[in-house]
Amino acid sequence: MDKITFLNELEYQLNKLPKDVVDDVMNTYENYFYEEGQKGFTDKEIVDALDTPKQIAKRKYAKSAVKDAEKKPNITHVLRAIIATIGMSLVTFCFVLIPLIIVVIMMMAATFVSLGMILSPFILLISNILAGIQNFSISNYLFSFAYLGLGMMFLVMIVKASIGIRTLLIRYLKWNMHFMKKGTM
Structure with a gap:
């Protein structure tokens, strides 16, 4: 799974939450992808290190x-x-x-x-x-x-x-x- 697919799936899974919470979570994960990318990790490595979007959404x-x-x-x-x-x-x-x-x-x-x-x-x-x-x-x-x-x-x-x-x-x-x-x- 690449970064765009991960973020789209995460946003879809977060649909039960208020819009401001969804925006905050999406911003957090986009920043995380950016910071880890600056360290030299690929999108696939970053996605593999994270839980699935469904698990993240359940936790949120x-x-x-x-x-x-x-x-x-x-x-x-x-x-x-x-x-x-x-x-x-x-x-x-x-x-x-x-x-x-x-x-x-x-x-x-x-x-x-x-x-x-x-x-x-x-x-x-x-x-x-x-x-x-x-x-x-x-x-x-x-x-x-x-x-x-x-x-x-x-x-x-x-x-x-x-x-x-x-x-x-x-x-x-x-x-x-x-x-x-x-x-x-």
Whole structure:
């Protein structure tokens, strides 16, 4: 592949990014070709030393998505950053998706437990209505209200933990992109 083909392919692969980012990346690589050419390298040698345009575009897209997730850490931007980072390589897929699935399963289980605790007074009331008044015990209701309070505390802790996990996830994605950056400019 020669310089012109490489740069055209790179520009085509960068089509998902904003125009100013594409212009900056193209300018960087054109300058890189110029500087390496001044050192005596041929276009083919320079192209062979670089990653493919598709890999470069994936990395730039992931970097842009992570920056967006840092600026606006809502679910859409974070998911886009995760998907863009996972698309970089199979290793990234294993290091991002598998821990993320484990954490999400644990958070969902904790949420269901806390919701069960919050609903315990209502469940007790319905079971007493269905079983009849003879099974009524004030201590059961006191325990169920204690579970209600604990469930609400756990739910608040889960929300706070999810915000912390989101922050850690964005930091991890940035670290992972930096780690996977080898072999490129």
